[in-house]
Amino acid sequence: MQYYNQETYIYLDGDFVKATDAGIDLFGQSLHYGYGAFEGLRAYSTHHGIRIFKAEEHFIRLQHSCEAINLPYPWDNQVLIEKSYALLEANNLRSAYIRPLVFSGSNMHLTSAKDAHIMIAAWEWGPYLGQNLLRVCTSKVQRLHPKSFHIEAKVSGQYINAILASSEAIREGYDEALMLDHDGFLAQASSENLFIEKDLKLYTPPLGNIFPGITRQTVIELCKGLNIDVVEKKLTIQDVHEADSAFLCGTAAEIIGIKEVDGIIYKEDWEHTIGASIQRKYKKLVLEEENYEVII
Incomplete structure (x- = not known):
């Protein structure tokens, strides 16, 4: 490009x-x-x-x-x-x-x-990961330890970690990588935050081992306005595999749905998921087609 x-x-x-x-x-x-x-x-x-x-x-x-x-x-x-x-x-x-x-x-x-x-x-740059549902895998590259780096800061050098994870995923035929933290819990994708849907609730890893994304916080604010429960908790690989659906979010990627994780395909039709609803609300929000103060 x-x-x-x-x-x-x-x-x-x-x-x-x-x-x-x-x-x-x-x-x-x-x-x-x-x-x-x-x-x-x-x-x-x-x-x-x-x-x-x-x-x-x-x-x-x-x-x-x-x-x-x-x-x-x-x-x-x-x-x-x-x-x-x-x-x-x-x-x-x-x-x-x-x-x-x-x-x-x-x-x-x-x-x-x-x-x-x-x-x-x-x-000019379209959505970073495109607009099609993603195939993602769990990376062998681990998220940086919070005691070794200010992981809440957007610092140039730490993105070598993200490059290694995403490059590994692409080599193996996937679109993006999910990274574990030092305790083996899901942290985030290489440069996006993760949400999963299970039984009409959204779950996302808590602050501490993840990058505190502005888009992540926007998703949480949108959910409050829509009376959608968001639970911040540590997630395992099994949680992600057994979810009804999942999506990634970030400024560059915006809101993008996940089709499969580690070869496991989500059975829920994306268009009927909470993530798809949030995706539509987010687009209206950034285009100012709805009043932001009313939404949150």
């Missing part, structure tokens, strides 16, 4: 520059050690104009991710949101994926950064 061309602009340290002219610091910790933080946002073309969904929450999380790894964050989030909208306009984008990245300056030592830079890029 081509993310930019000769006419594409990015936002870099206060200016809009051509992506082809941005350059890269070959002596930066972010390149050598994965010492950086990023976010993923989506902009939607609505009846009220272009809207970045939950922009403030995403930039607050970016700030918290930087603070978790002692990466300076001197920027005003409202300014960054304004620049994100301006970036969409500069690239003539109405529906797009937006990627802010905070990266460190030159430093070959294993010490906290004393300065940092920010880049924001945007491009």
Whole structure:
């Protein structure tokens, strides 16, 4: 996929520059050690104009991710949101994926950064995992231990773990991987949160060993408005295998249903599941076809 061309602009340290002219610091910790933080946002073309969904929450999380790894964050989030909208306009984008990245300056030592830079890029990108029901498998790659890393932070280096898991799944003919935590319970997919349906209730792994996704929280809020029970509890592989249905959620993937796990096909018709109802409500929400305050 081509993310930019000769006419594409990015936002870099206060200016809009051509992506082809941005350059890269070959002596930066972010390149050598994965010492950086990023976010993923989506902009939607609505009846009220272009809207970045939950922009403030995403930039607050970016700030918290930087603070978790002692990466300076001197920027005003409202300014960054304004620049994100301006970036969409500069690239003539109405529906797009937006990627802010905070990266460190030159430093070959294993010490906290004393300065940092920010880049924001945007491009057209459909749902990350497509729109067809997924075939997923349980990965041999384990989710990072919470005592070894700030797993609640969206930090560049930790996504090597996700790359290994998803690549393994694809090699074996699946679309995505489910990852276990250090105690052997289901944590999440490589970069999405997991919900399963059983007896008209939704279940999802609790906070602690998972990434606290903004889309995950949105699903929980939608369920409250729809009087759907959501139980946060530790899930086993057997729980997922014996579920009536299941789905993944994330900003890039949005809401996407699962067809089978480890070769076990769910018998419930996806269109009649709670997940499908949430998928439809989520789409109306981000497109502002329903009043958000009423929904939650």
